[in-house]
Amino acid sequence: MTAEIIDGKAFAARVRGQVAEQVARLKADHGITPGLAVVLVGEDPASQVYVRSKGKQTVEVGMNSFEHKLPADVSRYDLFALIDRLNADPAVNGILVQFPVPDHLSEAEIVARIDPAKDVDGLHIENAGLLASGQKAMVSCTPLGCLMMLRDRLGDLSGLDAVVIGRSNLVGKPMAQLLLRDSCTVTVAHSRTRDLPGVVRRADIVVAAVGRPRFVPGDWIKPGATVIDVGINRLPHEEDGGKGKLVGDVDFDSAVRVAGAITPVPGGVGPMTIACLLANTLTATCRVNGLDEPEGLTA
Numbered sequence: 683m684t685a686e687i688i689d690g691k692a693f694a695a696r697v698r699g700q701v702a703e704q705v706a707r708l709k710a711d712h713g714i715t716p717g718l719a720v721v722l723v724g725e726d727p728a729s730q731v732y733v734r735s736k737g738k739q740t741v742e743v744g745m746n747s748f749e750h751k752l753p754a755d756v757s758r759y760d761l762f763a764l765i766d767r768l769n770a771d772p773a774v775n776g777i778l779v780q781f782p783v784p785d786h787l788s789e790a791e792i793v794a795r796i797d798p799a800k801d802v803d804g805l806h807i808e809n810a811g812l813l814a815s816g817q818k819a820m821v822s823c824t825p826l827g828c829l830m831m832l833r834d835r836l837g838d839l840s841g842l843d844a845v846v847i848g849r850s851n852l853v854g855k856p857m858a859q860l861l862l863r864d865s866c867t868v869t870v871a872h873s874r875t876r877d878l879p880g881v882v883r884r885a886d887i888v889v890a891a892v893g894r895p896r897f898v899p900g901d902w903i904k905p906g907a908t909v910i911d912v913g914i915n916r917l918p919h920e921e922d923g924g925k926g927k928l929v930g931d932v933d934f935d936s937a938v939r940v941a942g943a944i945t946p947v948p949g950g951v952g953p954m955t956i957a958c959l960l961a962n963t964l965t966a967t968c969r970v971n972g973l974d975e976p977e978g979l980t981a
């Protein structure tokens with residue numbers, strides 16, 4: 683058996699199309715153009731690539747894109763002054779501070795400074811708490827994208843065994859909350875989990891978000907399971923003869939022979955993350971204006 687390969691790129695293009703449609707309607711009916719502000723501190727080349735691609739896609743769906751580049755040694759004071767300005771700016775509906783930030787800045791403090799209603803990363807404690815208590819929240823883009831792909835493939839998720847490998851605030855924890863809300867039986871596994879292979883082998887749904895290249899081999903996968911690979915690991919150049927190949931947290935070549943469906947890296951979860959960032963910006967815009975939630979684009 684060989685798995686269906688879930689085409690995240692095509693899926694993301696569909697999501698962006700839905701976003702663009704609803705942005706056009708917002709403009710026509712209400713004269714509102716959603717705006718997304720992305721803040722980049724320092725000059726990390728990988729981050730620059732993501733930020734550029736986010737800005738381009740934001741404009742493509744008809745939203746305003748505001749890019750703010752700050753020097754790597756920017757003071758906490760100056761960064762917070764910018765966040766305060768963006769919080770107060772009615773043209774800005776979503777704010778994303780690209781992580782990681784330099785060591786002298788605290789990610790927790792930055793997140794706490796962002797208006798929860800504009801927190802399109804879903805990282806603010808208020809949004810984490812709302813999600814955990816089953817209320818309307820801004821939901822982190824990567825788990826939201828994973829949920830969309832799972833629902834698309836499996837329909838009703840209720841009663842399924844789901845394992846999330848990884849317990850980060852950005853991915854693992856919100857992913858577990860979303861799966862629980864869709865009535866899965868959820869296990870959150872991590873580096874201290876005993877018999878991880880045995881735990882993963884029980885799962886109908888495996889979400890791998892550990893950040894270790896090819897960590898999950900095919901023989902941990904239950905035949906027919908749906909495997910969502912969140913990892914984006916760039917292999918050292920010497921291991922692939924030049925380019926720094928991207929691989930996931932799942933060993934794709936062995937897992938694809940066992941799974942029922944699997945997301946590739948690249949071209950799986952990554953493109954969905956950016957599409958969901960745009961979806962979240964649209965959702966935030968609708969909420970702040972007291973309009974109906976965009977259909978099919980929220981958790």
Ligand SMILES: Nc1nc(=O)c2c([nH]1)NC[C@@H]1CN(c3ccc(C(=O)N[C@@H](CCC(=O)O)C(=O)O)cc3)C=[N+]21
Nearest residue numbers: 778779780781782803914948949950951952953955956
């Ligand atoms: N506050 C914050 N929120 C984030 O969501 C956030 C962040 N900081 N910092 C960095 C990570 C990383 N991230 C990615 C998004 C899309 C792709 C993506 O589209 N990847 C392509 C491949 C791109 C390539 O070839 O390099 C793919 O998987 O097909 C990758 C990585 C969001 N992040």
